[in-house]
Amino acid sequence: MTAVRRWIAHLDMDAFYASVELLRYPELKGLPVVIGGGRRHQPEVLADGSRQFATLRHYAGRGVVTTATYAARDYGVHSGMGLMKAAQRAPDAVLLPTDFEAYRHYSRLFKQAVAEVAPVIEDRGIDEIYIDLTEVPGTQEAVGHDAFGGVRAVAQEIRNNVKRATGLTCSIGVTPNKLLSKIASELDKPDGLTVLTADDIPARIWPLKVRSINGIGPKANAKLKALGVDTIGQLAECDAAWLLEQFGRSYGAWLYRASRGIDDRPVVTYSEPVSMSRETTFDRDLHAVRDRATLSAIFTDLATRVADDLQRKRWVGRTIGIKLRFEDFKTVTRDLTLPAPTADAQLIRQAAGQCLKRVDLSRRLRLLGVRVGSLSRPGVGDAVSLAGAAQKAAAAASRAEPRRTRAQIEAERAALEPELPFGEGDEADEAAGQPSS
Template identity: 60%
Template sequence: MMQPGSDSPPASAARRIAHLDMDAFYASVELLRYPHLRGQPVVIGGRSTHAPVQDKDGNWHYTRMRDYVGRGVVTTSTYEARALGVFSAMGTMKAARLAPDAILLPADFDAYRHYSGLFKRAVAVIAPDIEDRGIDEIYLDLSSHTEDSVTLARMLKQAVTQATGLTCSVGIAPNKLLAKICSELDKPDGITVLTHADLPTRIWPMSVRKINGIGPKAAEKLAALGIETIAQLAAYDAQALLQHFGRSYGDWLHRAAHGIDDRPVVTYSEPKSISRETTFERDLHARQDRAALSDILIRLCERLGADLERKGYVSRTIGIKLRFSDFHIVTRDISLDAPVQTPAEILHAARECLKRVPLDQRMRLLGVRASALCHPDQLEQMPQRYVQGDLFDGE
């Protein structure tokens, strides 16, 4: 039945892998707080956005998109706002032109992390083999379960709703690649179950961009070869793909188009780094806006330190990231004799990095990163020797 290629389904076809994706997660969390906004176009984002205010008569007052001025980006949006063309990572000013009457709410990442923990713990009771892919999505290995796939999906969705009041979409397939695709097919609040036999009717007619791992540049190069759908990619000569894309990526493209993916569900992995960054509402200069930049740097280090403490890590390498007004990005890092975790220690190291960067241009972004992570119980007690100061001063 599988034509355009001769590849047959691998032994992994017996596996059942689920991809669980929360529906418009950030926006849905906000609607728990403001349920009267359900059914309306709502956008989350805008760093200077004011939270809604309720007056003494019980009337709510919101920031509308048309009132926004700044350079922030959309974090997410409700499905009603998406119908107007507003999507995540879009510039907020552009979104305001598309949906001027939409309501703009500030992001509350502490709340999102709280609900993320709730839904993951609820799912783990049913299916403990979980690969955490971010704040709002996970993979699950359901191969050992005796229940049928639809029953399992309903159990997972019910557990998520009972724990959070939110909905999710679940895709179940023989592997992670197909599960990721099919969780998007019936959003929101959907269940999709696919097998390799469904590739010709459900997967091959789709755009190649639906395959996680094919980005804009690869899609553009594929289009130049006359390949726009997954079916066309599956039918394309495998050796020609190797010539155009190299052995590794070309082979992956061929296998992905035929729904072949043997990656396991990785239930645990050590993070390589943890970072915090912020984009400014206006370009800031290291000299003229010294006090503002110092405050921003301190807050970033405080948040990064809290992240490290919450996740149980210390860091031997601290780095900074700067994006200047011309969009040029500069990074610097410093390896430390003793690992650090506290905000003051991170701040001292970050300032050392900043001293190695010519700060003669205006900046639009500042970030701080902790890498070379390890657990404190593997090390001797860390010295507490760093204190807060000015943007450039270490003491």
């Protein structure tokens, strides 16, 4: 009896956000297009019905590239790059605002299309999934002289189903495990299908840079390069004991296995989220006092959006946190735990404001985020009174805040008067019928 061969697929949508936008604006097909603009970059409909698009040439701000079409990538533009830097490389690239509602819609569509063929799916984000094809009918069969023709045909059927359901293309890597499949899905992008076995590792995997392995980040990559290890093949030649000595017992052992394509992780069909968050990078650096009204509105909006996410997905959380990135790129986080879980926007906003009191806000801000963690499903008794939560939050903030001298406190108060920081005071002003200063 022939042994059952394990087949794991990694499906990655091709330039997902940008591809969704090209469905809406087909006249941009083949052009360099960058996603990451704001509402002001919405295309303008002209009198003749045509559209006028914003470009990167005159962009000024702190935004980053969410994604880009392959034509834009040819200019060296990539996800996570600052839009100002992207403008230097591709000034005539079209700039479009992000539309996450549309992206979530198409994400649901492509995952449903995959499930019609292969239902064992691990969701890895809005545009990628792992699929266990081992038990899918036909995957263990040969087709003509192709010993792997069966699994190749099933993978192609998945790709066809995704295209029919969404109008979008995807790339699939099919191998014996998740580590190799993640690499394989990148080999023939876009619109690619790659099937590899362990026998293909020397020819297809070892020539690649070590950064191609998901799990080798910038720091590990830099250290490997300094040690003379640049490709996966060179990593595979390293002695296990030497890797343990250089990178520690756990990570060193993982590097040894990963370079040889060894990975026994199962496809996990369900995992609970650890937290939910929303954050935004500002077009210009903002000051806690001088830009109080703007920051206050953004702060409230972030808390509201996190609450909406929680309510839509039926979660509540106890740990409320904030993330701040300052003009010098230093990042700080603060959090506190409520007496009971919540998904209430006002309570999340109030607790996040308590976190804000524990941060020195004298520097200007470039990023602000609100996070809710320690998630659970809502149950009886989860409602929390605002007054009780505020008292708990204030006590938690007081305990966590380092002791300051009276002179320090008075100096901080003098620096902020007559205005309060953007995280506090708004509700009190409104309750008293006074305009928020």
